[in-house]
Amino acid sequence: MGEAIVVTSGKGGVGKTTTTANLGTALALQDKKVCLIDTDIGLRNLDVVMGLENRIIYDIVDVVKERCKTKQALITDKRFDCLHVLPAAQTSDKSEVTPEAIQAIVEELKQDYDYVVIDCPAGIEQGYKNAVAGADKAIVVTTPEKSSVRDADRIIGLLEQEDIESPKLVINRIRNHMMKNGDMLDVDEIVSILSIDLLGIIIDDDSVLKAANSGEPVAMKPDSKASLAYRNIARRILGEAVPLQNLDEEKGVFTKVKRFFGIRS
Amino acid sequence: MQKIMIKGTRDGLTLRLDDQCGFDELLQELEEKLSMNGIEEDDPMVRVSVQLGKRYVTDEQKEQISKVIRDRQKLVVDRIDSEVITKQEALNWKENTDLTPIVRTIRSGQVVHVKGDMLLIGDVNPGGQVSATGHIFVLGKLRGIAHSGMDGDEGTVIAASYMQPSQLRISDQVSRSPDYDSEGVYMECGYVDEQEGKIRMDTLQQVTKKRPDLVSFERRMLNG
Numbered sequence: 185m186g187e188a189i190v191v192t193s194g195k196g197g198v199g200k201t202t203t204t205a206n207l208g209t210a211l212a213l214q215d216k217k218v219c220l221i222d223t224d225i226g227l228r229n230l231d232v233v234m235g236l237e238n239r240i241i242y243d244i245v246d247v248v249k250e251r252c253k254t255k256q257a258l259i260t261d262k263r264f265d266c267l268h269v270l271p272a273a274q275t276s277d278k279s280e281v282t283p284e285a286i287q288a289i290v291e292e293l294k295q296d297y298d299y300v301v302i303d304c305p306a307g308i309e310q311g312y313k314n315a316v317a318g319a320d321k322a323i324v325v326t327t328p329e330k331s332s333v334r335d336a337d338r339i340i341g342l343l344e345q346e347d348i349e350s351p352k353l354v355i356n357r358i359r360n361h362m363m364k365n366g367d368m369l370d371v372d373e374i375v376s377i378l379s380i381d382l383l384g385i386i387i388d389d390d391s392v393l394k395a396a397n398s399g400e401p402v403a404m405k406p407d408s409k410a411s412l413a414y415r416n417i418a419r420r421i422l423g424e425a426v427p428l429q430n431l432d433e434e435k436g437v438f439t440k441v442k443r444f445f446g447i448r449s
Numbered sequence: 450m451q452k453i454m455i456k457g458t459r460d461g462l463t464l465r466l467d468d469q470c471g472f473d474e475l476l477q478e479l480e481e482k483l484s485m486n487g488i489e490e491d492d493p494m495v496r497v498s499v500q501l502g503k504r505y506v507t508d509e510q511k512e513q514i515s516k517v518i519r520d521r522q523k524l525v526v527d528r529i530d531s532e533v534i535t536k537q538e539a540l541n542w543k544e545n546t547d548l549t550p551i552v553r554t555i556r557s558g559q560v561v562h563v564k565g566d567m568l569l570i571g572d573v574n575p576g577g578q579v580s581a582t583g584h585i586f587v588l589g590k591l592r593g594i595a596h597s598g599m600d601g602d603e604g605t606v607i608a609a610s611y612m613q614p615s616q617l618r619i620s621d622q623v624s625r626s627p628d629y630d631s632e633g634v635y636m637e638c639g640y641v642d643e644q645e646g647k648i649r650m651d652t653l654q655q656v657t658k659k660r661p662d663l664v665s666f667e668r669r670m671l672n673g
Contacts, residue, residue: 330575334557334575334576335557337556337557337558337574337575337576337577338556338557338558338576340556341556341557341558341559342558344556376590377572377574377575377592378574379554379572
């Protein structure tokens with residue numbers, strides 16, 4: 185019996201889908217059986233980022249409407265046999281499915297997979313409710329921008345009302361020089377506001393965008409910093425204590441987080 | 450037996466009303482008593498304080514008593530005091546003087562309201578809001594909105610370990626954070642400055658001097 189993790193953020197465009205794709209890939213790299221679910225019905229992206237768009241025959245709405253079996257709708261990844269994607273529908277909309285239906289699908293998939301990673305749509309309406317319905321854990325993605333931290337805070341508040349473990353935080357698109365100048369919120373500040381455990385930080389890296397456009401998750405490319413960050417996140421999910429990536433020579437910034445992961449600085 | 454005793458004091462007249470007889474009887478006697486007094490045209494206005502003893506009166510009855518007194522041209526009703534209140538009033542009173550502890554983070558979009566004073570152990574994040582009919586004490590960072598004295602008590606204060614609120618509201622006064630980026634301050638307290646009629650912030654130590662009756666039960670007992 186595996187566990188279901190929902191990747192959410194409230195705000196759009198902070199990197200939920202990218203995080204889902206890379207987290208799934210990184211977990212698959214660790215030989216875990218992983219299924220990714222795209223719940224952004226009407227605006228499906230996950231399959232594009234994974235480079236699997238041309239393989240879609242059935243989608244999640246077909247499964248909910250019982251036009252096919254769950255297994256028939258699953259697409260096997262190009263790179264890993266242990267990684268599957270359940271794509272969203274592009275022609276329907278979010279009201280086509282109910283939280284109960286998604287929950288049933290997640291429960292079914294949890295039997296066969298180690299991890300079920302759910303990509304949540306932006307917003308806090310129906311789509312969000314669908315996505316979190318079956319989840320056991322949650323990852324909140326934010327960027328070092330005030331507006332996205334505000335939305336993350338709102339989402340964490342909503343997640344507290346669900347029957348879900350306390351969510352973990354991923355800070356995406358960190359620009360080191362801006363953080364150092366104080367032009368951007370720094371990691372400590374974000375963690376202090378949101379007061380949840382930090383799961384990982386990802387540096388803003390051109391390779392992420394390039395990889396997403398070529399349908400090859402960046403986690404496959406071991407030479408980029410972002411790739412390493414995603415792999416580290418996967419290892420932390422598996423229970424390993426991995427120190428946070430050093431953004432620079434700056435000392436003391438992550439001592440708090442290091443302490444959380446049991447490492448003395 | 451006399452149902453009404455009239456006493457003159459430095460502050461005006463004190464009427465002590467009997468609390469055993471019927472209300473109508475009392476009103477009638479009050480009217481008679483007051484009509485006997487010959488008041489000169491150029492006398493100054495006299496303030497009247499009414500003591501009801503252990504008689505319970507409704508707001509309507511209170512109004513009747515004031516009306517009888519007010520009908521005498523030179524009399525104004527200062528206050529009507531009764532030594533008894535209803536259970537409901539007592540409960541309200543208690544609720545409004547209780548200190549309610551809350552242990553959680555108030556996040557963006559969340560609103561928490563309590564009757565009486567609030568002791569929040571945790572932060573109020575930007576976009577979050579706390580409100581109370583009494584004081585608000587935040588053991589944590591206040592970065593959102595806090596509204597004390599919601600029912601109109603301007604004597605209430607908002608104190609926080611770390612003050613960086615987007616808005617402070619006390620009774621019907623509002624103050625907001627400056628438009629430039631500002632650092633927060635530690636251990637400060639917002640209150641309404643009577644002279645300026647505006648919300649000001651000062652250190653906790655200074656505010657406790659300005660609000661010696663900060664502990665609410667005593668405050669409410671004094672103010673009724």
